[in-house]
Amino acid sequence: MFEEEIRFLRKMNKRQLAQQILNFLMIISSALMVWKGLALYTNSESPIVVVLSGSMEPAFYRGDLLFLGMPDEPVRVGDICVFKIPGRDVPIVHRVIKLHDEKETGKQYILTKGDNNQVDDRGLYNPGQLWIHREHIVGKVRGFLPYIGIITILMNDYPQLKYVLIGFLGLYMLVNRE
């Protein structure tokens, strides 16, 4: 199956091989550049997120892709926000249901809830934590593209798929002749 490709790799001299590897690295770095550029433009540390749970149904379903932006003005009640609880990796997409701005410090006290959940998010926060603050917010949901993120969910559920896919793509790039 790979005989032809292996023969091709053997036939290449060192310079050709180096060029192929450099090409491969260039694709990876340009993807990284697009991602970081988007993060700078939207002022949000991760400008695109995938919905991982059904807690915001019927608005967002598993596998929907969300585009985030960080507004300059303070968060409002009713905004669908993505936030990160300190000490946990997975960001959560939920709606702001309670909000109190302290007069002296300007600090925002925010409580969130998923539209499809029966109770608010205090059970998801760290024990004893009643509110989240502005610094926990990653971004406000601006745009919406359905189904596209299902690939990410598949890769999350079956980690082997991720390695197979990456390995396959890497191999393809290496043996791909221009």
Next chain:
Amino acid sequence: MYIIFRRIIPFFTRALLVCLFISFFTTIFDIYYSTKSPSILNFKVTNIKVWLYDFEETEDKSLREFAFVTMDIDADFTSLFTFNTQAIFVSVIVEYETPTHKRNQIILWSTTITKISTSRIKSYQTLNKYSLYDITQSFNGVNGTYILEWNVIPKVGMIKYGRADSDDAKFIYAFPRINT
């Protein structure tokens, strides 16, 4: 092997391009439709009662004021429905200012419309769905402004946040003080 890749990659590229165009055009349509707002036929707060309860969320479970709001909501969201509307999230919020907190906003009632046949909301003498309490122990009898807000989630494209801005769609009602 090679042939399969040659065929699959242009297919996905084309699919992505189609997705991009769809989102681009729906965004243009959305900008046109976003000037529309729902017709609010009747929106008023008829009664507010305040009771003292143990606040279970904190460790000391201290007494706190809980407000119970009775309201009439009659609004028609049909004009907001387009071919690109997945759901409309309608909520009633209360906004108020206290001596310690400049801006306080709380959602006290909400519903989600997913079909055009149910886009007329008629709800009389409804109680607040979510518990209504201040970040401090008491509301101190401040005036609360009750406003209807909505949030349109499209099938693809930009999410729109809207709120009733006209004066007849707002309702001001003071939180009653507890006599002790």
